[in-house]
Amino acid sequence: MSAPAATMNVPLFCAASAGQGLDLPALLSEVVESQRYILGRHVQVFEEAFAAYLGVPHAIGVANGTDALEIAMRALKMGPGKRVLSVANSGFYASTAIRCLGAQPVYAEIDPNTLNLSPEALAKALAEQRIDAVVVTHLYGRLADMTLIAPMCREAGVALIEDCAQAHGARHAGRLAGAWGDVSCFSFYPTKNLGALGDGGALATRDAALAERLRALRQYGWGAKYEVAHEGGRNSRLDELQAAVLAAKLPLLDASNARRRAIAARYGAAFAHLPLQAPLADGEDYVAHLYVVRSARRDALRAHLASRGIASDVHYPVPDHRQPVLGSTQADVQLPLTELACAQVLTLPCFLGMTDEQVEHVIAAVLSFHDGMA
Structure with missing residues (x-):
């Protein structure tokens, strides 16, 4: 590619x-x-x-x-x-x-x-x-x-x-x-x-x-x-x-969901061999509102994408029970799986109107980041 x-x-x-x-x-x-x-x-x-x-x-x-x-x-x-x-x-x-x-x-x-x-x-x-x-x-x-x-x-x-x-x-x-x-x-x-x-x-x-x-x-x-x-x-x-x-x-909703799911499927096929967790996009229970991967090197991957002109975001970095507004009221709550996910999730572009060229550009950038890790 x-x-x-x-x-x-x-x-x-x-x-x-x-x-x-x-x-x-x-x-x-x-x-x-x-x-x-x-x-x-x-x-x-x-x-x-x-x-x-x-x-x-x-x-x-x-x-x-x-x-x-x-x-x-x-x-x-x-x-x-x-x-x-x-x-x-x-x-x-x-x-x-x-x-x-x-x-x-x-x-x-x-x-x-x-x-x-x-x-x-x-x-x-x-x-x-x-x-x-x-x-x-x-x-x-x-x-x-x-x-x-x-x-x-x-x-x-x-x-x-x-x-x-x-x-x-x-x-x-x-x-x-x-x-x-x-x-x-x-x-x-x-x-x-x-x-x-x-x-x-x-x-x-x-x-x-x-x-x-x-x-x-x-x-x-x-x-x-x-x-x-x-x-x-x-x-x-x-x-x-x-x-x-x-x-x-x-x-138009079902057709637009199918387009989102198709973008997600292309990502998933390209990323299958990489050391990141990508969402499954093989059924109607997923409509790809956000395409969220998990990476142990999230911040570095995000910086790499930004250097290639690709926007990303984190949905969501702070778990509810650790939000500052709650003070110490939830200090005893332990949710290790939740906290690990919040430290690793990264949202990649996936939207109606996204072109095939843009999809390929995102794929190439993610692959090049991991090639650089080899």
Whole structure:
């Protein structure tokens, strides 16, 4: 394989891809002409289409993914005195929502191969302590092992919240991320596999009563207009423009996921003989939201890529239980697999709109780094 020019620049994400394939001026004009910008027809159309795509009866648009997590926990009555389990390698997003509610975070170990919640660690936690809810994050686009996790939570009588912010369209046996738990949470930040032109989020559920609470909580806790019937309501609404964009992009999601997966597969084939751990890209349970490798020489590899004009990032360098904001409150928590992963993970470019030449340039740079180690 001949190496492309060393001067080629490869971003981690291309902002232009957020609007790829859309007639944005027409969408914008349609929303403006409707003179309805909040909770109008476009939000309703997207909510119905997204629910149908997921295979659940209810989808509720909100302002962003973190709001979705917090509203989901509020609707499930999480708060002071409640214990919510999550992993500690997923950017503190679930931890932010847990702490906003005054609940207690409980951290469980990850599976070192998938970097998702370990079913064995979950089983141990459920057997040894009281857990009121579980947040399972489908990290980097990889569906967690829901065939084990979902029934485990049901049998324990524990609420199951899916964080699907990085896994739009991931599925196992035809069942999509977002269709396994009591409630699921989505972010539509522009870099997501289904991304808006700004912030946006959604909740999804099969439970009609829970859906009613979620809808009320996203708008002040109203039962009827100006009548506050639910404690903990807030102003968190998906706007009409973002809903119009998302509704237009939703039919393209599976094809764009296939393109991401194809890039990941090319990486995996090229890196198979290298001393780094690359994600498997051989099934629909992985949608390559982020292409994350593990390297014992991460910082050196990252510097090498930068010298070749290739952007990279670390998702995420500080595990939740070691974040400075927590002080010493989690000092006794030991998660060696999580901590090792956070010290080794490195995200390579993998995005819709990435050219074959850019893919080859990244491959050549990674290979040249390891050739230099020989």
